[in-house]
Amino acid sequence: MMGQTGDLLICQGVTKRFGSLAAVDNLSFSVKQGEVLGIGGPNGAGKTALFDAISGINACTEGSISFGGVRIDRLRADQICHLGLSRTFQLNSGFDSLTVLENLKVSRYFGRTNRKLPGIFFDSRMIEDVNEVIDTVGLGRYAHEKVRTLPVFQRKLLMIAGALSRQPRLLMLDEPVGGLTPGETDKILELIRQISLKNVTVILIEHVMRFLLELSDRILILNRGQRLYEGDPRGVILDPSVIKVFLGERTARSLAENRA
Amino acid sequence: MGESFLTLKNICCGYNSVDVIKGVSIDIPRGAVVGLVGPNGHGKTTLLRAISGLVRLRSGSIKLRGETISELSADRVVARGVAHMPQGDLVFPQMSVRENLLMGAYLPAARADSAKQLEYVHNLFPKLSERTEQLASGLSGGERRMLGIGRGLMTKSELIMIDEPSLGLAPLMIEHIYDVIRALKAEGRTLIVVEENVSRLTDLADELHLLDDGHVVWSGGGADLMSDDVLMKTYLGG
Amino acid sequence: METVILVLVSGLTLSGMYALSAIGLSLTWGALGMLNMAHGAFLAVGSYVCFTIITQLGAPMWLAIPMAVIISGLVGLLVYLLIVRQMFRHPAFETNIIIATIGLAILSENTILNFFGAYPFRQPLVIEGGFRLSGIFIPYQNIAILASSVVLVGLVGILLGKTRTGRAIRATSMNKDAALLMGVPVGQVYAQVMAVSGCLAAVSGIMLSTITTLSPTMGDAPMVKAFIIVAVAGLGNVYGAFFIAIGFGLLEAIFQFTFGVRLAFPLLLLLVIASLIWRPNGFFGSATILRN
Numbered sequence: 001m002m003g004q005t006g007d008l009l010i011c012q013g014v015t016k017r018f019g020s021l022a023a024v025d026n027l028s029f030s031v032k033q034g035e036v037l038g039i040g041g042p043n044g045a046g047k048t049a050l051f052d053a054i055s056g057i058n059a060c061t062e063g064s065i066s067f068g069g070v071r072i073d074r075l076r077a078d079q080i081c082h083l084g085l086s087r088t089f090q091l092n093s094g095f096d097s098l099t100v101l102e103n104l105k106v107s108r109y110f111g112r113t114n115r116k117l118p119g120i121f122f123d124s125r126m127i128e129d130v131n132e133v134i135d136t137v138g139l140g141r142y143a144h145e146k147v148r149t150l151p152v153f154q155r156k157l158l159m160i161a162g163a164l165s166r167q168p169r170l171l172m173l174d175e176p177v178g179g180l181t182p183g184e185t186d187k188i189l190e191l192i193r194q195i196s197l198k199n200v201t202v203i204l205i206e207h208v209m210r211f212l213l214e215l216s217d218r219i220l221i222l223n224r225g226q227r228l229y230e231g232d233p234r235g236v237i238l239d240p241s242v243i244k245v246f247l248g249e250r251t252a253r254s255l256a257e258n259r260a
Numbered sequence: 261m262g263e264s265f266l267t268l269k270n271i272c273c274g275y276n277s278v279d280v281i282k283g284v285s286i287d288i289p290r291g292a293v294v295g296l297v298g299p300n301g302h303g304k305t306t307l308l309r310a311i312s313g314l315v316r317l318r319s320g321s322i323k324l325r326g327e328t329i330s331e332l333s334a335d336r337v338v339a340r341g342v343a344h345m346p347q348g349d350l351v352f353p354q355m356s357v358r359e360n361l362l363m364g365a366y367l368p369a370a371r372a373d374s375a376k377q378l379e380y381v382h383n384l385f386p387k388l389s390e391r392t393e394q395l396a397s398g399l400s401g402g403e404r405r406m407l408g409i410g411r412g413l414m415t416k417s418e419l420i421m422i423d424e425p426s427l428g429l430a431p432l433m434i435e436h437i438y439d440v441i442r443a444l445k446a447e448g449r450t451l452i453v454v455e456e457n458v459s460r461l462t463d464l465a466d467e468l469h470l471l472d473d474g475h476v477v478w479s480g481g482g483a484d485l486m487s488d489d490v491l492m493k494t495y496l497g498g
Numbered sequence: 499m500e501t502v503i504l505v506l507v508s509g510l511t512l513s514g515m516y517a518l519s520a521i522g523l524s525l526t527w528g529a530l531g532m533l534n535m536a537h538g539a540f541l542a543v544g545s546y547v548c549f550t551i552i553t554q555l556g557a558p559m560w561l562a563i564p565m566a567v568i569i570s571g572l573v574g575l576l577v578y579l580l581i582v583r584q585m586f587r588h589p590a591f592e593t594n595i596i597i598a599t600i601g602l603a604i605l606s607e608n609t610i611l612n613f614f615g616a617y618p619f620r621q622p623l624v625i626e627g628g629f630r631l632s633g634i635f636i637p638y639q640n641i642a643i644l645a646s647s648v649v650l651v652g653l654v655g656i657l658l659g660k661t662r663t664g665r666a667i668r669a670t671s672m673n674k675d676a677a678l679l680m681g682v683p684v685g686q687v688y689a690q691v692m693a694v695s696g697c698l699a700a701v702s703g704i705m706l707s708t709i710t711t712l713s714p715t716m717g718d719a720p721m722v723k724a725f726i727i728v729a730v731a732g733l734g735n736v737y738g739a740f741f742i743a744i745g746f747g748l749l750e751a752i753f754q755f756t757f758g759v760r761l762a763f764p765l766l767l768l769l770v771i772a773s774l775i776w777r778p779n780g781f782f783g784s785a786t787i788l789r790n
Binding site: 018040041042043044048049090091151152153175178179180181182183184207209245246247248250251 | 298299300301347387398399400401402403405406424427428429430431432433434435436456457493495
């Protein structure tokens with residue numbers, strides 16, 4: 001599928017091999033500017049491996065990836081980040097012994113431009129940006145708490161806040177609501193909707209189907225590193241191969257009922 | 261249902277001199293499926309860790325089949341027939357999938373039957389049998405979850421405690437796991453399940469306990485909880 | 499050709515001794531997260547106990563060596579029961595235990611000094627004679643050390659890989675909480691590891707004392723080398739420690755031959771620094787070694 005104008009991210013023939021195992025297998029797809037692409041699939045289907053390849057954490061073995069017209073498949077993760085691509089991780093990551101505020105300062109300071117010689121002070125504009133992100137995400141109460149004391153919901157918010165502070169054009173979220181109560185899930189859903197409205201492109205991996213279907217403009221389902229389904233969220237719950245391999249009959253039925 | 265199998269009496273415990281559990285008393289009959297629900301960070305995981313002995317109690321007592329286990333080290337608690345499948349899975353990273361599963365059959369009681377149990381777990385999680393020689397550190401998040409649960413099943417314990425069985429699993433797998441839980445219940449085992457999503461537990465659990473800020477604020481049946489809008493909104497946000 | 503044989507013989511002898519010592523240290527670090535600064539003391543204690551048993555009690559070699567090894571194992575066990583176990587729960591354990599074991603090492607050194615004095619006794623364990631290979635004289639002593647090392651390392655390998663105890667030790671090293679949940683008696687595992695570590699250090703020390711002499715400080719330099727080997731291998735990786743020990747011994751012999759004994763160690767250290775810059779987590783280490 002060749003890239004069209006308006007495509008922000010184009011993946012062409014992306015393959016990631018670990019030994020003889022192909023975690024991602026000749027996958028091609030593209031993401032339009034401003035859309036929300038939801039990625040699902042059974043465990044071990046290669047979703048996180050795909051994210052690692054795109055974000056530069058663990059480069060793909062073959063294939064090409066371009067972001068905003070620039071080839072990124074051989075760039076380092078920090079270079080890719082500075083181009084405007086930010087991702088979060090499945091396992092809560094953050095600098096445990098620093099406070100929320102300090103975490104975000106680091107993110108803001110290093111996340112936007114390449115620093116050859118780091119300065120000594122944070123200027124007031126940066127502090128303002130960080131405070132704004134904290135407000136957007138709703139972590140105000142926790143600003144001076146050390147990250148290791150945070151409950152899981154706040155940790156997930158912090159990851160999103162960190163990504164936002166880097167002012168991304170493309171935000172990649174890896175299982176942002178795993179383990180959260182329905183109320184917490186709703187809050188993150190709303191947050192990401194707001195982010196998307198500001199014309200940030202979003203790709204998200206999730207197993208919580210309600211979340212995935214409500215947010216996504218388009219859905220991509222992977223299985224064994226290959227594309228199983230790509231298209232409308234409404235079609236996902238009806239597609240027989242997706243039901244067989246990923247959703248299961250009961251889930252598909254209850255999702256269909258809820259949508260009716 | 262039966263005489264009390266597991267009794268928690270007014271237990272308080274936590275980390276670094278901060279109590280997370282602030283006085284919890286629960287009675288669990290043999291053969292019951294009990295659900296622990298509530299917002300994150302309010303003690304559900306700590307409660308399981310207190311029962312298995314990974315966290316020491318500051319006060320209160322825990323009795324299993326009438327015997328006080330709260331002073332025992334975790335390996336001794338486990339030897340009395342308690343399986344704890346923790347949230348982080350805690351797999352052994354440099355051991356293969358097979359070695360991890362066999363570690364579940366470390367104790368003599370489980371070792372005798374280990375070949376049969378291994379086959380049972382492989383049938384349950386075909387993905388694991390595909391990767392049986394792979395190092396656990398190379399598994400994806402959901403696969404690690406399957407391994408953690410499979411390994412716990414290898415212990416053949418009477419009391420099974422699962423911390424968020426569905427975390428990180430694809431919907432099909434989640435149904436699968438809950439089928440397993442139903443099967444375990446049918447075998448007469450006693451189960452404690454921590455879940456974010458109450459609806460999964462409603463027709464399975466005999467009783468639910470809602471934990472908020474280290475206290476049990478409500479106990480009852482699943483249907484009752486789901487139909488109580490106030491409770492649902494306050495603690496689970498709908 | 500003669501050079502190669504010379505270097506190989508002396509190198510592999512060193513490798514054997516280093517391997518035993520490093521494996522013991524790596525086991526302790528992996529299972530307990532403990533940097534045992536008394537490791538050199540175990541080496542010395544083992545050697546002096548062996549010496550005493552032979553000279554004072556008149557026991558033959560085949561009795562004295564196992565006895566000395568067992569006694570050192572018991573010392574390791576005592577250190578665990580009396581010191582390590584008490585300090586274990588404290589969050590600053592990893593720092594505190596370094597200080598505690600340094601203290602223990604100083605205590606041990608001074609006790610030996612008081613009892614035996616500083617006289618460099620010879621370990622009465624030398625096997626006289628040797629054979630010729632391509633014109634080079636190879637002492638039976640070296641062959642004995644090498645053979646014993648191979649056997650012992652093999653035994654440790656079997657212990658770790660094939661026995662239930664070994665699996666328990668490996669599981670505890672990887673994740674203590676998970677091991678507990680499998681029913682592994684972690685406290686006993688710790689005791690076993692420290693006992694085994696004491697035994698291996700004693701054997702290493704006895705071997706060393708047959709090539710050089712006994713002295714109260716004999717454990718210091720070997721301990722430093724053991725630490726280097728364990729760090730370069732990757733903290734906690736026992737199999738890695740074995741391979742690096744082989745390499746280290748051979749390299750030391752090569753450097754000694756090429757640059758002379760005085761320059762060999764400093765140059766070797768430069769190589770170590772370079773390798774740690776290249777691979778900060780060790781050759782075989784994983785990115786983080788988390789305890790639980």
